[in-house]
Amino acid sequence: MSGLAERLPDVGALLGALDGADYLADEALGTSLFLAARMGQPILLEGEPGVGKTEAAKALAHALETPLIRLQCYEGLTSSEALYEWNYPRQLLAIRLAEAQGGTLRESDLFSAEYLLERPLLAALDHPGPRPAVLLIDEVDRGDDEFEAFLFELLAESAVTIPELGTRRAVVPPVVVLTSNRTRDLHDALKRRCLYHWIDYPATGRVAAIIRRRVPAAAVPLAGQVAAGVARLRGLELAKPPGIAEAISWTAALHVLGAEKLDEASAEQTAGAVLKYAEDLDAARAAGFASLVSGAALADGAALAGDGSGASEVPGVRDAFPAGGAALAGDGSGASEVPGVRDAFPAGGDPLVSDDG
Numbered sequence: 001m002s003g004l005a006e007r008l009p010d011v012g013a014l015l016g017a018l019d020g021a022d023y024l025a026d027e028a029l030g031t032s033l034f035l036a037a038r039m040g041q042p043i044l045l046e047g048e049p050g051v052g053k054t055e056a057a058k059a060l061a062h063a064l065e066t067p068l069i070r071l072q073c074y075e076g077l078t079s080s081e082a083l084y085e086w087n088y089p090r091q092l093l094a095i096r097l098a099e100a101q102g103g104t105l106r107e108s109d110l111f112s113a114e115y116l117l118e119r120p121l122l123a124a125l126d127h128p129g130p131r132p133a134v135l136l137i138d139e140v141d142r143g144d145d146e147f148e149a150f151l152f153e154l155l156a157e158s159a160v161t162i163p164e165l166g167t168r169r170a171v172v173p174p175v176v177v178l179t180s181n182r183t184r185d186l187h188d189a190l191k192r193r194c195l196y197h198w199i200d201y202p203a204t205g206r207v208a209a210i211i212r213r214r215v216p217a218a219a220v221p222l223a224g225q226v227a228a229g230v231a232r233l234r235g236l237e238l239a240k241p242p243g244i245a246e247a248i249s250w251t252a253a254l255h256v257l258g259a260e261k262l263d264e265a266s267a268e269q270t271a272g273a274v275l276k277y278a279e280d281l282d283a284a285r286a287a288g289f290a291s292l293v294s295g296a297a298l299a300d301g302a303a304l305a306g307d308g309s310g311a312s313e314v315p316g317v318r319d320a321f322p323a324g325g326a327a328l329a330g331d332g333s334g335a336s337e338v339p340g341v342r343d344a345f346p347a348g349g350d351p352l353v354s355d356d357g
Helices: 011-020 027-039 053-064 079-083 088-100 120-126 145-157 188-192 204-214 220-234 244-256 264-269 278-287 289-303
Strands: 043-046 068-072 084-086 116-118 134-138 159-162 166-169 175-180 195-198
Touching (some): 011 027, 027 043, 027 053, 027 175, 053 068, 053 175, 068 120, 079 084, 079 120, 079 145, 120 159, 120 166, 145 159, 145 188, 204 220, 204 244, 220 244, 264 289, 278 289
Parallel strands (some): 043 175, 043 195, 068 134
Antiparallel strands (some): 084 116, 159 166
């Protein structure tokens, strides 16, 4: 792919570029993304909600200095909504104008590229380059089997078929990133067309490093205590175990309240920032916020062990793992309303967005 070899000569270069985008990736994830970009093969990222799958694609686009084109999947999504639509009002206007002038329009005149409205999939294929766009097909497991089957041609050949216009092939094949929360099994035929990487929930020390990156104004001990507290919460029987996004939100809430450490009172006061179901709040209260905080305090030392900078095992690259803060977006503007909390939620993309990933 044009320009990619110079931009991404090796895995280390990609890890450094992702780090520059405030996305912290370990070497395994960095290698998978590097192969997807350099080999031109789609990659399927699976993992629990909130571990940074969606953010990985956003950071990759930033690292490649190329557009991110996003398609948010949902139940009932059709190929026409994902690929293209015809501009019916403009077609009707053209018909009336032709009739007023005493002429007629052929069907081929109406169903031409002039009246075609590109949706995310077609926009990614028509991207002129020189570098490929990053096409994010987000939460593909929310789509139907029929839509999944529709993707086969796109993933295998970087092409789609429009009945009225024929087959459209990519000018510069996009780097395709699919994400899945594994709410259902995907078809083997789709997986065969993709590289695969599972993003697991990171270790406590790594979560603390992510929090410090995303909420730099918060007290340093607070990041480790929150990371440890979230780890304790994940050990409970919860309907929705908190992820990295919730850890960032919790830290931001504590910081806004002026807390410099996680104690029983502040933990209970801000529990709604990390637990999103009434049953989960009841489970935390039954376990006792005091035990949660005491466990966090003990684990804080381990989370902050080392140099406290979150240094990566990869030489020359700062500590990395997906920051995954997009799930905290409120109005979709991309702007954080919390002073001291970095803008982790870039605006733009397809309007049908959700950041569970």
